[in-house]
Amino acid sequence: MNDVGMNSKTENILPAAPSAWDQLTNPSLAEQQHPQHQQQQVPPLHQHQHHPAQSPQMQASSPTTISAPLLTPTKTTPPDVAHTPSGAAPGAPGANFNEELAPELTQQGWRKFWSKREGRPYFWNKLTGESLWEPPQLNRGPPQFDPLTDPLGICSTSPLNGPLPMHNSTGYNNNSHPSPHNHHHTLKRRASEDAAQQQPQQQQHHSAHLPPGAGSVGGPPPLKKYVLPGPWDLEVPTNVLIYERLPTTFPQPYPEVEALRGSLTLRLAKTYEDLCNKRESIAPPKDSFQRWLMERRIIDQGIDPLLPSQCTPEISPQMYREILRDIPIKIVKPKFTGDARKQLSRYCDAAKKIVERRGASEESKKIVKWNADEAYEWLRRTVGASYEDFQDRLTHLQRQCEPHIIATVRVSVEQLCAKLYHLSMQHARNIRERHAQILKEHGIPELSAPLQPPVTRKVWCYPVQFALPSPRMPQIDYSNDRDHMVIKYTNTAVMAAPDTHVVNISHLQKLEQLYRYNCFDDKKFDFFIGRAYCMLKRYATFLGNNANPNQQEPELTQAALPAVVFECLHHHFNVTFECFASPLNCYFRQYCSAFGDTDSFFGSRGSFLDFKPVSGSFQVNPPYCEELIDASLQHIDRLLTDSVEPLSFIVFLQEWKDPPLKCLSKIEDSPYKRKQVVVMGMEHEYRHGLQHCIPKSEVNFKSIVGTMVVWLQNAAGYARWAPTEARVDALLEAFRPGRERDRDKAIATSTVPVQPSCSATASSPEPGTAGNSGSGAGDLSSTGPSKPSTPATV
Numbered sequence: 001m002n003d004v005g006m007n008s009k010t011e012n013i014l015p016a017a018p019s020a021w022d023q024l025t026n027p028s029l030a031e032q033q034h035p036q037h038q039q040q041q042v043p044p045l046h047q048h049q050h051h052p053a054q055s056p057q058m059q060a061s062s063p064t065t066i067s068a069p070l071l072t073p074t075k076t077t078p079p080d081v082a083h084t085p086s087g088a089a090p091g092a093p094g095a096n097f098n099e100e101l102a103p104e105l106t107q108q109g110w111r112k113f114w115s116k117r118e119g120r121p122y123f124w125n126k127l128t129g130e131s132l133w134e135p136p137q138l139n140r141g142p143p144q145f146d147p148l149t150d151p152l153g154i155c156s157t158s159p160l161n162g163p164l165p166m167h168n169s170t171g172y173n174n175n176s177h178p179s180p181h182n183h184h185h186t187l188k189r190r191a192s193e194d195a196a197q198q199q200p201q202q203q204q205h206h207s208a209h210l211p212p213g214a215g216s217v218g219g220p221p222p223l224k225k226y227v228l229p230g231p232w233d234l235e236v237p238t239n240v241l242i243y244e245r246l247p248t249t250f251p252q253p254y255p256e257v258e259a260l261r262g263s264l265t266l267r268l269a270k271t272y273e274d275l276c277n278k279r280e281s282i283a284p285p286k287d288s289f290q291r292w293l294m295e296r297r298i299i300d301q302g303i304d305p306l307l308p309s310q311c312t313p314e315i316s317p318q319m320y321r322e323i324l325r326d327i328p329i330k331i332v333k334p335k336f337t338g339d340a341r342k343q344l345s346r347y348c349d350a351a352k353k354i355v356e357r358r359g360a361s362e363e364s365k366k367i368v369k370w371n372a373d374e375a376y377e378w379l380r381r382t383v384g385a386s387y388e389d390f391q392d393r394l395t396h397l398q399r400q401c402e403p404h405i406i407a408t409v410r411v412s413v414e415q416l417c418a419k420l421y422h423l424s425m426q427h428a429r430n431i432r433e434r435h436a437q438i439l440k441e442h443g444i445p446e447l448s449a450p451l452q453p454p455v456t457r458k459v460w461c462y463p464v465q466f467a468l469p470s471p472r473m474p475q476i477d478y479s480n481d482r483d484h485m486v487i488k489y490t491n492t493a494v495m496a497a498p499d500t501h502v503v504n505i506s507h508l509q510k511l512e513q514l515y516r517y518n519c520f521d522d523k524k525f526d527f528f529i530g531r532a533y534c535m536l537k538r539y540a541t542f543l544g545n546n547a548n549p550n551q552q553e554p555e556l557t558q559a560a561l562p563a564v565v566f567e568c569l570h571h572h573f574n575v576t577f578e579c580f581a582s583p584l585n586c587y588f589r590q591y592c593s594a595f596g597d598t599d600s601f602f603g604s605r606g607s608f609l610d611f612k613p614v615s616g617s618f619q620v621n622p623p624y625c626e627e628l629i630d631a632s633l634q635h636i637d638r639l640l641t642d643s644v645e646p647l648s649f650i651v652f653l654q655e656w657k658d659p660p661l662k663c664l665s666k667i668e669d670s671p672y673k674r675k676q677v678v679v680m681g682m683e684h685e686y687r688h689g690l691q692h693c694i695p696k697s698e699v700n701f702k703s704i705v706g707t708m709v710v711w712l713q714n715a716a717g718y719a720r721w722a723p724t725e726a727r728v729d730a731l732l733e734a735f736r737p738g739r740e741r742d743r744d745k746a747i748a749t750s751t752v753p754v755q756p757s758c759s760a761t762a763s764s765p766e767p768g769t770a771g772n773s774g775s776g777a778g779d780l781s782s783t784g785p786s787k788p789s790t791p792a793t794v
Helices: 020-025 027-032 035-040 103-107 177-194 199-207 255-279 289-301 318-324 337-357 362-381 387-441 505-518 529-546 562-574 595-604 628-641 662-669 715-721 725-734 739-749
Strands: 109-114 120-125 240-241 458-460 477-481 486-489 499-504 613-620 647-654 673-679 686-688 701-704 707-713
Touching: 020 701, 103 109, 109 199, 177 715, 255 289, 255 387, 255 529, 289 318, 289 529, 289 628, 318 387, 318 628, 337 362, 337 628, 337 701, 362 387, 458 725, 486 505, 486 529, 499 505, 499 529, 505 529, 505 595, 529 595, 562 647, 562 725, 613 628, 628 647, 628 662, 628 707, 647 715, 662 673, 707 715
Parallel strands: 613 647
Antiparallel strands: 109 120, 240 458, 240 613, 477 486, 486 499, 647 707, 673 707, 686 701
């Protein structure tokens, strides 16, 4: 997926290598790619990397060698064990090593490798993870799943209806223990089966080369799989299939570029505020700038992942509509009768000023002034009017004056929106030029030709990949502050003061775990701090960094469902994927997010509108932006229409009444609507959008509006994950306030989880080997991520 580390002297850029799926299904192809890198790989049994103790304040180091092929995970087939007992010459492959396996065995997933330690060949099954010294017996049972000739397992009886045997390069099998110990017990089980079929002398020859305890029941107990505690479950495998796709042409994130983008975006937001104040005499609509960024991303085809730079039309309908709604004044729902009276009086004054000062037509001036004077007269002669009377009078005045006011200010508002877009285009060009200059300084050439489209085939969904490698990361400081980690980046050329971001330790460990699962080229975490900073900076820029009181409330834009709701969705509807999430608030390790470039290292599959799954079960909780919700519903409808495989979307929409969402009518008319329920306001909770940096006591907040839950499923999805009454009742019960606190208490009183054991690599081990243990999930100097995992079920 990701990048290539480069030193100051090395200028060579490795070409793009085959995808993870190619290397998983074709070991010979993986062995042909970059043999120098393969020689540097050492299996987890013999490669123990010791890191010196580090001070509380550390600096992220930069790699000094090219560590992995561009965009490609480390291969999933095992390298030779580069370890020979002292006093023995390195074992060379014997004459019979070149004998090919029977085609039937190859079809069942068996591969042959040479052990330098033992000086003889061994056999490994890439589908089941078994390792044997003796040639495997041909399985005459039902045909096994072959990802080359049968990618979806159609000819197999197990993949779609039960767990798919897999070898997870992270060292884990889903719902199991670390892979070295799985091989250990698989070997014992296979040895006992062979003992019932082979001759006694074959048993003795076989057991003579097994590790201690492998031939007996009383072997060492398997290590427990480490599960990172928190409001998430990162061990859930995906059931989502997609068509293989091209890597993104966006350059990989870089701290200096992110800092520059943040400063220019803040300047653009300030310009928007000044234009609203000076031109229209109003405060900018609350959260309007962030919703403008979200709305523009739907149609933007430009060169920047945040700022719009190539949109048609240039004028945003969302921003245009929101500004007009606040002219002449912003209408709010008053709490008291006196407030309703004052609001009516203010509207009359503002309406008359606009038509007098803005060059309105004579007809508009006459109508607006007449209605405003009539409202004044009514206020003077009316005593003891009720709250409803003032509100009705204001509604009548709006209905009479609004068309004339819009006709007066329409051109000015369009010019405001166009100017903001043109400034955004200029900022995007400046950012891209600086990014290209940084890549040139590191010897990374630009793409000279368009990327070739991949072969059309279905694969398990995988994170966004890049077409360009990453330059070396600059120095970034980080230090512990009680239960938080402070990440600080200093660049006087871009910022006057150091840029500081805070993340609590539990979410930092979550980011590390996601990094292990999804970032395959940075095993030593050389780029982790730099990439984490870029991700935090991007969301701080998007959410406004709390610098402007008029900017949106992050607890709403990045709000997430409680963990107990996700557990219920996974248990009853097999949901394994979030369509709108981020590395900071996701529950599963596979999700779509707004910024695929910064989030891909932590598991993002990119934008949901660009994501085209073939099958799977999804949770959809889009932020409040009418254009984005509308585009998402249209995208879901197309996906359900095009796919005949099981596809299910459970959509969560908050019932905002002011203004109401017009796009909700599409749900009512959808032929794929199976069920709809509403969770009443103040009777359920959400998780705060800034849960990664606020106190735990403030994470959960009650929703003041109701939440509508809709099941959109095609026929196959409805047959598999139908919203039955029992399942819907379980979901509503999970929404009950306080359920997440009960869950946290239960976890706190349960057994403390075992510390993680992370292998530097997790290739297919030789029979009888065990992987070395790495550092824990909270250790920034850990040995880094493992290779991509293969899902266990569909």
